[in-house]
Amino acid sequence: MRPPTPRSPRRRVPHGRLATAATAVVLALAMAAPASSDTAERSRSYEVTGPRTAAQRTAVAATGASVDAVRPGSVVITADAAQAERVRRMGYAVRVLPGPPDRSDGRKATPFDFPPADAKYHNYKEAMAEVDANVAAHPSLMSKQVIGTSYEGRDIVAVKITNAAKKPPGTTAAKPEVLFTAHQHAREHLTVEMALYLLKEFGSQYGKDARVTKMVDERVIWVVPDVNPDGGEYDIATGSYRSWRKNRQPNAGSSARGTDPNRNWDHKWGCCGGSSGSPGSQTYRGTAPESAPEVKVVADFVRSRIVGGKQQIKAAIDFHTYSELVLWPFGWTSSDTAPGMTKDDRDAFATVGTSMAASNRYTPEQSSDLYITDGSIDDWLWGNQKIFAYTFEMYPGPSGGGGGFYPPDEVIDRETARNRDAVLQLLENADCMYRSIGKEAQYCR
Structure with a gap:
C-alpha cells in the first residue's frame, strides 16, 4: 500500500434541518x-x-x-x-474478516454523517451543496437538472457541463455526449468524491488546461454524482459504517430490504446466474427490470438523450470500489463476442479500456472475466443503447489493504486525481471509439 498523504484538518459543518418531516x-x-x-x-x-x-x-x-x-x-x-x-x-x-473500520478517532459520532476521522467525505447534503457551488461558480459551463427522486424522496441530479457557445471544428453535428455515474452501491462512498472531483476539475481548469478546455468546448459531459442516495445515507446513519450495499426500498413479503441497483438494469436481467432472486441476497435483482426507482430515473434520463432517433451519449463510466479495475461488457456471458457485440466493438472497448488502465494503473478486462453478472448498467448501456460503457473499480486494490470499501479520507485527493487522464482519454475518444482500432472511416464518417 502506498503511504497516505497527510491529513488536512477540516471542521465539520453542522447539519441543517432535514428538508421534510x-x-x-x-x-x-x-x-x-x-x-x-x-x-x-x-x-x-x-x-x-x-x-x-x-x-x-x-x-x-x-x-x-x-x-x-x-x-x-x-x-x-x-x-x-x-x-x-x-x-x-x-x-x-x-x-x-474484520468488519468496517472504526474511524471514530475517539470522538462522538454524529448521526447521518461520516465518522469523525473521515470528515473529508461528503454526505448527501454536503455533496449536493458542492454540486450547487460548482454550478454557481461556472454558470456559463454548468447547469443542474433534477432527473428524479430516490425511493425515500431524495433528488437525483445530473450536472451538464459544456460551453454551449463552442462547436467541434469542421462539423455542424451535435456534440458527442459522455455520461459519468457514481454510487450505485451504498458503501462505495469514494465514488461520490470522484464525481465531485470531476465537477471541480472541469470548472476550475477550463481556460487553463488545454485538454479540459477542448473537451468542455467539444463535448456535452453529464455527471450523476449519487445514484443511490438513500443507501449511502443509511450506511452512515449511526455515524459509523454499516457495510450497506443496496437501495432502501422494501420487499413485499420479506423483512429484507433493498435491491442491488447494479443487477436491476433492463438488459439480460436475471438471465444467466449473475444475480439473485432472493430479497435477502446482497445481489437481489428486484421484482422486474428497473423496479428500483433510482435505476429507472437514470435509465429514463439516458433514454431522454435519444434525439431524432439517435442516442447522443456515446460513452460512459460508472464508478465503483474497489479492486482497481477497468471493466467493459459483457458481464452476462464469458464470450468476447455475442449478439450485440461484434469483434470490432470488442476490440474498440478493449483498446480504449487498456489505454485508460495504463494511465491509472488499474487492470483492464472484460467484466465476465471476474464472474458472471446480469442486469448491470454497462451491459444495458451497451446492449440496449449502444453506449461504450465502462466500470472503474477504484482504490484500493483487490487486497483491500487500503481500507476496502472504506479507504481513509486522506486518499481522496490522490485517488480521484489518479483517474484524470483516463477520463480525458474517454472524452477524447467519444466522438469515434473505432478510431482506436483504425476504423474511423468505416464507422464514423
Whole structure:
C-alpha cells in the first residue's frame, strides 16, 4: 500500500434541518432500526480460499453472496451465515474478516454523517451543496437538472457541463455526449468524491488546461454524482459504517430490504446466474427490470438523450470500489463476442479500456472475466443503447489493504486525481471509439 498523504484538518459543518418531516421520520427509523431487522446487518465479510476461475467465482456468487474482490486463489464476499455455510459446503475454506473500520478517532459520532476521522467525505447534503457551488461558480459551463427522486424522496441530479457557445471544428453535428455515474452501491462512498472531483476539475481548469478546455468546448459531459442516495445515507446513519450495499426500498413479503441497483438494469436481467432472486441476497435483482426507482430515473434520463432517433451519449463510466479495475461488457456471458457485440466493438472497448488502465494503473478486462453478472448498467448501456460503457473499480486494490470499501479520507485527493487522464482519454475518444482500432472511416464518417 502506498503511504497516505497527510491529513488536512477540516471542521465539520453542522447539519441543517432535514428538508421534510417525512424524510426525517424515514431517516430516524433507519438509524433506530435494530440490527436483527435487516439482512445486511447480519452479513459479514469473508475470504473464501479456493475459487480460481470465473466459473468457480460465479458459483460462489450464486449462493446469494456478493463477490467484493477477486484475489489470486481467493475471493472476498459479503454474506450472511447461511450463504457462508453454502460456500463452505462447496469445499472452500471460509474465513471471517474484520468488519468496517472504526474511524471514530475517539470522538462522538454524529448521526447521518461520516465518522469523525473521515470528515473529508461528503454526505448527501454536503455533496449536493458542492454540486450547487460548482454550478454557481461556472454558470456559463454548468447547469443542474433534477432527473428524479430516490425511493425515500431524495433528488437525483445530473450536472451538464459544456460551453454551449463552442462547436467541434469542421462539423455542424451535435456534440458527442459522455455520461459519468457514481454510487450505485451504498458503501462505495469514494465514488461520490470522484464525481465531485470531476465537477471541480472541469470548472476550475477550463481556460487553463488545454485538454479540459477542448473537451468542455467539444463535448456535452453529464455527471450523476449519487445514484443511490438513500443507501449511502443509511450506511452512515449511526455515524459509523454499516457495510450497506443496496437501495432502501422494501420487499413485499420479506423483512429484507433493498435491491442491488447494479443487477436491476433492463438488459439480460436475471438471465444467466449473475444475480439473485432472493430479497435477502446482497445481489437481489428486484421484482422486474428497473423496479428500483433510482435505476429507472437514470435509465429514463439516458433514454431522454435519444434525439431524432439517435442516442447522443456515446460513452460512459460508472464508478465503483474497489479492486482497481477497468471493466467493459459483457458481464452476462464469458464470450468476447455475442449478439450485440461484434469483434470490432470488442476490440474498440478493449483498446480504449487498456489505454485508460495504463494511465491509472488499474487492470483492464472484460467484466465476465471476474464472474458472471446480469442486469448491470454497462451491459444495458451497451446492449440496449449502444453506449461504450465502462466500470472503474477504484482504490484500493483487490487486497483491500487500503481500507476496502472504506479507504481513509486522506486518499481522496490522490485517488480521484489518479483517474484524470483516463477520463480525458474517454472524452477524447467519444466522438469515434473505432478510431482506436483504425476504423474511423468505416464507422464514423
